[in-house]
Amino acid sequence: MRIAVVGAGVVGTSVAWELTARGHRVVLIDRAPEVAQETSYANGAQLHAGHAAPWNPPGVLFDALRWLGRSDSPLRIHPGRVLRAPSWSLRFLANATSRRYRNHARANARLAEYGVRSTRHWREELGLQFEGRDSGILKLFDDPRTLEHGQREAEAVRELGIEHRLLTRDEAIEREPALAAGADQLAGAIEFPGDGCGDALLFTQELARRATEHGAALQLGTTVRRVLGGHAGADGLETDHGTVEADQIVLAAGSYAPALARPLGIRLPIEPIKGYSVTLSLDGIEGAPNTPIIDDARKVVVTRLGNRLRIAGKAEICGFDTALDERRWRAVREQGLSRFPGLAEQLADAPSEPWAGLRPMSCDGPPILGPTGVPRLHLACGVGHLGWTFAAGSARLVADQLEGRTCDIDPAPYRFDRFR
Ligand SMILES: Cc1cc2nc3c(=O)[nH]c(=O)nc-3n(C[C@H](O)[C@H](O)[C@H](O)COP(=O)(O)OP(=O)(O)OC[C@H]3O[C@@H](n4cnc5c(N)ncnc54)[C@H](O)[C@@H]3O)c2cc1C
CATH class of the missing domain: 3.30.9.10 (D-Amino Acid Oxidase, subunit A, domain 2)
Known part of the structure; x- marks a missing residue:
């Protein structure tokens, strides 16, 4: 499948790597001239x-x-x-x-544990150097x-x-x-x-390099203006450098994801x-x-x-x-x-x-990962204060749901439909 991922922070780049490693044709798009120039740049590590x-x-x-x-x-x-x-x-x-906080803390802990494990796995498997x-x-x-x-x-x-x-x-x-x-x-x-611990910027740079070495296209300096299509499904992206066609789209635009999702009727509480x-x-x-x-x-x-x-x-x-x-x-x-x-x-x-x-x-604590209800449009956002910890685990959950596979951990607490 041709998959466009919007946002080359630690989350979007992790999604792009995971999908590339699974054999998809991925284009990773970001408005900045380099990867991880926004929230993933210098976090608490x-x-x-x-x-x-x-x-x-x-x-x-x-x-x-x-x-x-x-x-x-x-x-x-x-x-x-x-x-x-x-x-x-x-x-x-x-x-x-008390009840909601307990449930959300548990959901976060489960994903965080999965994320830390997955990050280590990538570090060993790919020899990533990120301190x-x-x-x-x-x-x-x-x-x-x-x-x-x-x-x-x-x-x-x-x-x-x-x-x-x-x-x-x-x-x-x-x-x-x-x-x-x-x-x-x-x-x-x-x-x-x-x-x-580790440097999320170095990690993202290393992972983006691996993704491009394995065939992903990295389109930097490109602002996504809107998602093309409507309630019947997402068809591609309109950018300031022309149209990007894709079979599936993943929004990983951090705090800017709500603005891209809203015209399709998706109100992300981020x-x-x-x-x-x-x-x-x-x-x-x-x-x-x-x-x-x-x-x-x-x-x-x-x-x-x-x-x-x-x-x-x-x-x-x-x-x-x-x-x-x-x-x-x-x-x-x-x-x-x-x-x-x-x-x-x-x-x-x-x-x-x-x-x-x-x-x-x-607004509740856990990130928002997986399908949106609009066919062919997926989310990898809302990762809050734990985005570095969640990134690799989130990428696997998003990729599994996009491919219709069973996830390693229950994806329900992180899906957008929990807000309905
Ligand atoms: C002070 C601080 C300390 C932190 N400490 C930790 C920590 O110790 N551990 C931890 O796990 N997490 C920590 N975090 C949280 C973590 O850094 C974030 O959750 C994570 O970086 C978010 O990653 P992201 O990829 O979702 O967003 P971002 O890194 O912001 O990436 C989003 C990308 O989307 C791009 N974009 C947006 N709109 C468009 C558009 N229209 N077109 C093209 N591109 C677009 C942006 O340019 C950006 O590169 C901390 C955060 C802060 C602020």
């Missing part, structure tokens, strides 16, 4: 099945109100945007019940009550094959000696030994949630953590990628704005380094590479 819960637990509204107006708050909401897109916000809150490590991940807690809550959440997904280990402060320091200097506030940690990262060189620097860290108290992640340190965090509902607010990215940097005082001192005057990206967040 963590492959984490152990931390896959959605961002709308019961009480999320209370948290949002508590954080309102605080300059260092992990969440910032621009009221104008919420008023322009009220339906997503209301549905996001409506999904914050990928089976490092495990440490989640740190300063408050014994949140630690207890974190453990309950980890326990709830253990039967999906996601292992965890509760660590005292001393055990956490033994596991990651870089924590020793700033450990006075630490209540404990949870280790997820099956998790890992909202861009802005986040920041800062990358620092570790050349000549000592004492950086080797194990990727999720800092629950500071709401940041800290990941070592070779001789670079990536710190990421913040969530802003502000529409499609990717401007770099210096106060916000500096706060991410400071919060990430404050756990490692010796490192912070060495890096005090080091140049930072700040970046901002938009997480394509579904």
Whole structure:
């Protein structure tokens, strides 16, 4: 089959690779001159099945109100945007019940575990070089009550094959000696030994290269204006470089997928949630953590990628704005380094590479993968805060459904028809 994939982020490129490997004629289209230039460019770099819960637990509204107006708050909401897109916000809150949150956390964990496994499989099979490590991940807690809550959440997904280990402060320091200097506030940690990390940009570049070597066409610098066809089926794509004909189309356009789907009557409940990262060189620097860290108290992640340190965090509902607010990215940097005082001192005057990206967040939590109801049009979007972790697993689920095969995991929790 001729298949057009729209969007060469980590998700679209994974879909393109999977379909190419299965013998299809694939064209992967992106408006940017290179792959992974948007949200997949400089994310937190963590492959984490152990931390896959959605961002709308019961009480999320209370948290949002508590954080309102605080300059260092992990969440910032621009009221104008919420008023322009009220339906997503209301549905996001409506999904914050105990039962729905539990179900969505489970669905995410299952896909995340499948995604991490599939990423490793590709890494071994194709020899992909993306600074990928089976490092495990440490989640740190300063408050014994949140630690207890974190453990309950980890326990709830253990039967999906996601292992965890509760660590005292001393055990956490033994596991990651870089924590020793700033450990006075630490209540404990949870280790997820099956998790890992790697650079999503390098991964996407490597995978795109493999796909083209195996016959896929990469059409960069090409903006898709609309999907051709109607309710009877999608027929191709209209781009600023002419028409692309295809037997099947996969939309993997991140936060921009809703705009492409809407003219066909498909209303995707996806909202861009802005986040920041800062990358620092570790050349000549000592004492950086080797194990990727999720800092629950500071709401940041800290990941070592070779001789670079990536710190990421913040969530802003502000529409499609990717401007770099210096106060916000500096706060991410400071919060990430404050756990490692010796490192912070060495890096005090080091140049930072700040970046901002938009997480394509579904209103309930799990991504939106598979058929649309419009014949020949498929979705690989809404991957939110976990798109790097989900990418390889999502690609397999999308490809299996497109080919009418049985999927390795139940695709129902990720299908668009769950919103009907
Ligand atoms: C600060 C931050 C930290 C994160 N940390 C992690 C993490 O540690 N682990 C994790 O698993 N995930 C993480 N994420 C989430 C992850 O980065 C995203 O979920 C993922 O990158 C989304 O990939 P995507 O391919 O769906 O979207 P994108 O990477 O945004 O790709 C979409 C592509 O579609 C293209 N496009 C859009 N519209 C058109 C059009 N009309 N025509 C042509 N092309 C088009 C764009 O150019 C873009 O290249 C983080 C995100 C942020 C912001």
